[in-house]
Amino acid sequence: MIKTEETSANQVVENVAVPIAEALSKLLGSNVEIVVHSLITETVVHICNPFSKREIGDPSFLSEIDFRKDKNETVIGPFERVNWDGRVIRSISAVLRDDDGTAVALACFNYDISEIMAAQNAITALIGTPVTSKGSEALFKNDWHEKMNHYIVDWCRDRNKSVEALDRKDRKMLLEALLDTEALREKHAASYIARVLNVSRATIYNDLKAIRT
Structure with missing residues (x-):
């Protein structure tokens, strides 16, 4: 059974996640990092435009999230994170399922918005509008x-x-x-x-x- 799940996950990753990640990374440029996680092996299996210091084979820390609760859940986010160098990252994740509806992979899109925020802060300083932000703790609890x-x-x-x-x-x-x-x-x-x-x-x-x- 495990071998079947791994085979199914590999097919979704290779035939769906990786081509989409590569295409979007070329379209959106180096400000967007795309990380593909296998939910079967719970590891990073593909990265485009890496700036988070993650590497292929790193653990995903997603084991406590039950993707079976809502099979209609396909998108998580957007939410904000902080990168190792202090840059603010806007992230959104897509749950990828096999033909049986089992969640087998997660594609995370991390957009470096630090330059945009710098411009926003400059404008905010002029017009006095407060900036609020919301983040998601579920994915990164552990x-x-x-x-x-x-x-x-x-x-x-x-x-x-x-x-x-x-x-x-x-x-x-x-x-x-x-x-x-x-x-x-x-x-x-x-x-x-x-x-x-x-x-x-x-x-x-x-x-x-x-x-x-």
Whole structure:
């Protein structure tokens, strides 16, 4: 049965999700990241225009969502998220089902609206109109990537630094702070933070070893 589900999911991903993702990524440009998740393996299986530091094979953290409750549910969102570098992302997800109506894949479209928001903020400053935003917590309830993104962005903001500008001393201070939160105990956390900080995984492990000794 599992093999049948995987085969069905692979067909939906390869014949539907991937072609749509590739076509829309070329049409909409680099401001839109498209991530395809397999709901059978609960992993990322395809990415176009990656800017979230996710990679193929990363866990999806969607196991607690019961897509069987409403088989008519095909679209989730739109809602807002924050990227690892502080950019605001507007996201919407499409549930993809096989011929039996079983949800087998999820296509997530992440639109970087930071430039639009900068323009909006400039206009708001002139006309005094408050800006409100709403987000969706259901999809990312257990997503430590999202929580780590928030922590890193807040940590850098408190020190008037950007993630890209962190030097070795800053990096070690950030890792010390992350150790205090136990965030680095998550599986693959060291690999993810290495990608975010644009250093090798070995560098992260060496820094952590130095901190702990």
